[in-house]
Amino acid sequence: MYSKETTCVYNQQQHQGVNTPIFTSTANRYIGFDEILYPRNFNTENQKAIVDKLCRLEHGEAGLIFSSGTAAIATVLFSFLKAGDHVLFSQEIYGGTVKLIEEEFPKYNIAFDFVSSADMGNMESLVRENTRVVYTETPSNPLISVVDLEAVAAVAKKHNLLTVVDSTFATPINQNPILLGIDIVVHSGTKYLGGHHDLCFGAVITSQRLKDVIYQSALNFGGSLNGLDCYLIERSLKTLALRVEKQNASAMKIATALQENPQISTVYYPGLQQHPNHVVAARQMTGGFGGMLSFELKDVAKTGAFLGRLQLIIPALSLGGVDTTICQPSKSSHANLPEEERLALGIRDSLLRLSVGIEDVADLLRDIENAMKH
Numbered sequence: 001m002y003s004k005e006t007t008c009v010y011n012q013q014q015h016q017g018v019n020t021p022i023f024t025s026t027a028n029r030y031i032g033f034d035e036i037l038y039p040r041n042f043n044t045e046n047q048k049a050i051v052d053k054l055c056r057l058e059h060g061e062a063g064l065i066f067s068s069g070t071a072a073i074a075t076v077l078f079s080f081l082k083a084g085d086h087v088l089f090s091q092e093i094y095g096g097t098v099k100l101i102e103e104e105f106p107k108y109n110i111a112f113d114f115v116s117s118a119d120m121g122n123m124e125s126l127v128r129e130n131t132r133v134v135y136t137e138t139p140s141n142p143l144i145s146v147v148d149l150e151a152v153a154a155v156a157k158k159h160n161l162l163t164v165v166d167s168t169f170a171t172p173i174n175q176n177p178i179l180l181g182i183d184i185v186v187h188s189g190t191k192y193l194g195g196h197h198d199l200c201f202g203a204v205i206t207s208q209r210l211k212d213v214i215y216q217s218a219l220n221f222g223g224s225l226n227g228l229d230c231y232l233i234e235r236s237l238k239t240l241a242l243r244v245e246k247q248n249a250s251a252m253k254i255a256t257a258l259q260e261n262p263q264i265s266t267v268y269y270p271g272l273q274q275h276p277n278h279v280v281a282a283r284q285m286t287g288g289f290g291g292m293l294s295f296e297l298k299d300v301a302k303t304g305a306f307l308g309r310l311q312l313i314i315p316a317l318s319l320g321g322v323d324t325t326i327c328q329p330s331k332s333s334h335a336n337l338p339e340e341e342r343l344a345l346g347i348r349d350s351l352l353r354l355s356v357g358i359e360d361v362a363d364l365l366r367d368i369e370n371a372m373k374h
């Protein structure tokens with residue numbers, strides 16, 4: 001077993017070259033072969049090379065990669081659920097996942113409840129006789145809350161529930177939910193795993209037994225990934241540990257500096273002692289606290305001007321890339337939520353979410369300070 005840094009780089013299954021050749025063929029010989037190669041069968045060499053690496057990074061036995069994080073999440077959920085079932089979701093999850101649940105589940109008569117991230121460890125009172133799955137995301141979007149995964153896994157095991165964790169914000173470098181007792185890990189690879197804002201994919205890592213179940217539905221839903229994108233992912237994964245370690249360190253420096261800034265009222269970063277979930281984060285995020293942080297300007301009227309004056313940091317959606325990006329969740333990821341609901345979640349107009357990249361942290365801090373000064 002190699003360290004994470006080495007695992008990111010080293011391809012276990014080599015094809016003479018250091019990198020996996022790109023297999024683009026959708027028509028493959030079948031006479032004399034046990035397995036029929038086909039991209040939608042999730043069995044091409046390029047797909048397998050990535051899954052192998054992600055399994056080693058996440059300590060899982062098996063996995064699948066998909067054409068988006070959403071395809072991965074939807075396939076996992078619909079692999080295990082049927083009409084009459086019930087699911088517990090933590091409230092602070094990606095807006096697109098909420099949309100998937102609220103728009104699709106009623107069509108299939110699948111019931112659900114949302115629980116605040118802080119209460120996920122105490123969700124036992126909400127478990128029903130027909131509850132099948134507990135789904136959470138940690139750290140969460142956009143308030144970077146941290147869910148106690150060991151507590152969730154303990155309750156789930158007691159009631160024989162399947163646990164799914166979206167670990168996109170953490171990456172396998174910082175957190176390994178399977179080691180904390182979670183059954184299935186999902187990633188929007190579009191973020192840190194890809195890491196350059198230029199490709200879209202999703203990943204599922206789990207046990208061989210659960211993967212076999214997911215695989216049967218995955219074949220029917222068809223959300224597989226092509227060889228060319230696989231090649232880019234293989235390339236991106238080589239620098240995952242390097243990138244994330246740098247992003248962890250820079251985010252910590254920026255969060256600490258922003259805390260001292262008189263124009264900022266609150267900083268949300270689990271690495272800060274003041275963060276309400278710092279103790280849990282320190283226990284379960286063994287690699288670092290991640291590259292995502294949020295903060296609120298004291299004067300909400302200045303938010304637009306601040307964003308407009310940034311020179312280096314790019315106001316943009318998505319996250320997890322080498323370029324530092326910033327967004328205002330109330331006007332982007334959570335714009336479709338009714339105002340009352342949004343405010344109840346703590347997402348005010350003054351909230352800004354920063355995805356820290358790999359630039360020089362002094363340049364990033366100067367950009368923030370300059371944009372605030374004017």
Ligand SMILES: Cc1ncc(COP(=O)(O)O)c(C=O)c1O
Nearest residue numbers: 068069070094166168188190201
């Ligand atoms: C935490 C999280 N999970 C899932 C998704 C969905 O991933 P994709 O956009 O790759 O479908 C996103 C996208 O922003 C996300 O941030």
